[in-house]
Amino acid sequence: GVDTLMRIPPSVLKQHNKRDDIWMALYGKVYxxxxxxxxxxxxxxxxxxxxxxDGTKLFAATHGWVNAEFMLDDCMVGFLVPEPDPEP
Ligand code: HEM
Incomplete structure (x- = not known):
């Protein structure tokens, strides 16, 4: 449910960039x-x-008509959020 979804900044998204552990942001959602x-x-x-x-631009350029939001609904892990300010 929506209560288990995470707020994911770019620095966390970046950690999942391997073939066997790949996350991608599309239109503000992370999959x-x-x-x-x-x-x-x-x-x-x-x-x-x-x-x-954030693959939104690449995705839109190649197949903007594909309904990724529907296709990947079960794979959604959270929402892409701005990088938080560092602690003082
Ligand atoms: C083709 C889905 C991400 C590049 C396709 C097709 C689907 C699809 C359904 C077939 C479209 C058709 O035949 O009309 C997805 C989903 C993505 C995703 C769900 C997100 C997870 C990407 C990204 C890129 C990309 C990030 C590029 C960097 C391509 C290319 C084709 C393709 C080049 C065309 C292949 C061909 O016609 O030979 N994708 N795609 N896709 N996708 Fe993706």
């Missing part, structure tokens, strides 16, 4: 796309370009 990887019609290499990053 764990590790399980989807073998099923991506565009191939694993293309998907890896957005590994641990």
């Amino acid at each position: 764990n796309v590790t399980a989807y990887m073998p099923y991506h019609p565009g191939g694993e290499k293309e998907l890896m370009r957005a590994a641990g990053r």
Whole structure:
């Protein structure tokens, strides 16, 4: 449920940039796309370009018509948020 979702800043997103642990932000939501990887019609290499990053621009440029929000609903881990200010 929505109560288990995390607020994920870019620095945390970046830690999940490996083939066997890949998160990606799309339109403000963060997804764990590790399980989807073998099923991506565009191939694993293309998907890896957005590994641990905000892939919205790449995604929109290649297939803005694809309903990723629906496809990846079960893979959602949280919301992309700005990097918090460092503690003083
Ligand atoms: C193709 C889904 C991320 C590059 C496709 C297709 C789907 C899809 C459904 C087939 C589209 C069609 O045939 O009309 C997704 C999902 C993504 C994702 C759910 C997010 C997890 C990306 C990213 C890139 C990318 C980040 C590029 C960096 C491509 C390319 C194709 C493709 C190049 C075309 C392959 C071809 O027609 O030969 N993707 N995609 N995708 N995707 Fe993705």
